[in-house]
């Protein structure tokens with residue numbers, strides 16, 4: 187009989203390691219005597235990356251599944267609500283150039299397509315405002331729920347902004363105390379192979395050799411198991427997504443009770459973009475830029491200028507920045523023999539749409555659900571896993587690139603080069619050609635659990651001024667009456683929510699004081 191999978195060894199204790207440990211330990215009852223054993227080894231010498239503050243709404247389901255309380259998340263991780271992203275000025279570079287990518291799907295999305303009816307009014311109202319209420323909530327810093335809305339439930343779909351190191355510690359505590367994960371604070375110095383080439387064990391400095399049946403590489407950029415040990419090649423995507431450096435910092439609020447933004451603010455610069463994430467206690471701000479197009483000194487200057495607008499020149503000058511080199515791309519495959527890489531050890535793409543943590547959640551969930559019973563079937567499971575995740579990485583690359591290719595900015599070579607067809611994947615060029623004659627729909631994306639649903643593609647496309655020419659048949663069959671009903675419904679819902687929802691800060695203060703109802 188083939189060796190059963192009974193012990194999973196995770197190397198790495200960043201967000202990837204702890205999310206994966208939590209998902210697998212909860213589902214496979216690591217805290218019971220007949221459950222799967224989960225051991226997480228984390229180096230005391232190398233800290234987690236400590237950035238990664240924007241999530242996707244899937245995080246609510248992931249946290250609920252592993253049994254953490256949402257109230258505790260707000261209390262321990264400085265969390266706030268995120269309802270989408272505001273991109274300015276990505277299209278023309280003008281002062282009033284912005285659009286929203288909200289997290290709710292357009293009104294009536296499953297019943298009709300509002301793209302054609304909206305296009306007639308595009309000079310008067312943006313696509314996001316015509317079909318969804320969420321941009322209005324964001325403009326007013328409103329929360330996506332009320333204090334009476336139970337944990338993880340919503341009035342408007344939402345994700346989180348949070349303090350990444352605190353999330354790591356929060357998950358670590360929960361995994362060790364509640365889910366039975368065995369934690370070793372130890373440095374892995376060697377990987378040992380079986381005769382057949384599988385990993386037999388990892389050698390640690392103080393705890394000797396740790397044997398396992400499945401090894402999960404969550405060692406971040408080091409990619410110790412999949413990259414260094416197995417030498418699985420890295421596929422660079424820098425020719426498509428140019429940004430290769432990040433400068434990150436924490437910005438204090440000028441007053442304790444400043445409004446907390448309900449969305450990630452993404453502001454285009456000369457050679458990249460600045461993210462701005464509002465937590466209750468501070469903002470997380472950083473510049474993702476392409477070092478081929480701008481010097482480090484110039485990038486630092488642009489970032490300081492951006493920050494000075496909100497906290498003043500002097501305070502901005504006092505801030506120090508952490509420079510993080512980023513290599514856009516991913517491994518040729520993610521699961522090899524009895525080793526699978528999750529998180530930055532598998533690959534990394536700029537954090538434009540917070541796709542890294544959601545990929546970690548999807549990876550952890552798939553491995554947990556399809557955990558091979560024994561070594562014999564592991565290669566079948568890994569083949570399917572690799573196919574699925576290669577598809578996902580490609581779709582994310584396309585989606586991120588879409589934000590650049592529709593830009594009309596010509597103020598720097600960075601923006602001009604980004605529109606060069608040689609830098610646009612064929613798959614994206616095909617989709618854009620198609621969308622000139624029909625709006626994005628679920629038929630364009632073949633997987634059930636797409637990272638970015640077709641609604642997200644619509645928000646970017648039409649937010650950036652794209653035109654879809656109606657086919658003759660569509661012109662005839664567009665049901666104007668039905669469309670007007672959904673537009674009116676959206677206005678009604680917008681007014682209702684604007685009147686009823688508290689601000690992000692008001693709700694967070696209440697959560698910290700009273701807590702949310704348990705589900």
Ligand SMILES: Cc1cc2nc3c(=O)[nH]c(=O)nc-3n(C[C@H](O)[C@H](O)[C@H](O)COP(=O)(O)OP(=O)(O)OC[C@H]3O[C@@H](n4cnc5c(N)ncnc54)[C@H](O)[C@@H]3O)c2cc1C
Nearest residue numbers: 198199200202229234235238240374405406529530537543
């Ligand atoms: C600038 C920037 C901004 C980002 N913003 C976002 C965002 O907004 N949203 C989002 O979803 N993602 C974002 N990300 C990505 C996100 O931060 C990561 O995907 C996430 O933190 C997971 O990191 P990780 O756990 O893979 O790696 P890390 O956090 O680097 O953890 C690596 C772990 O491996 C361990 N390790 C390494 N070597 C050894 C060894 N020899 N022995 C034992 N242990 C070892 C270390 O101790 C550490 O615990 C961002 C990334 C960057 C760089």
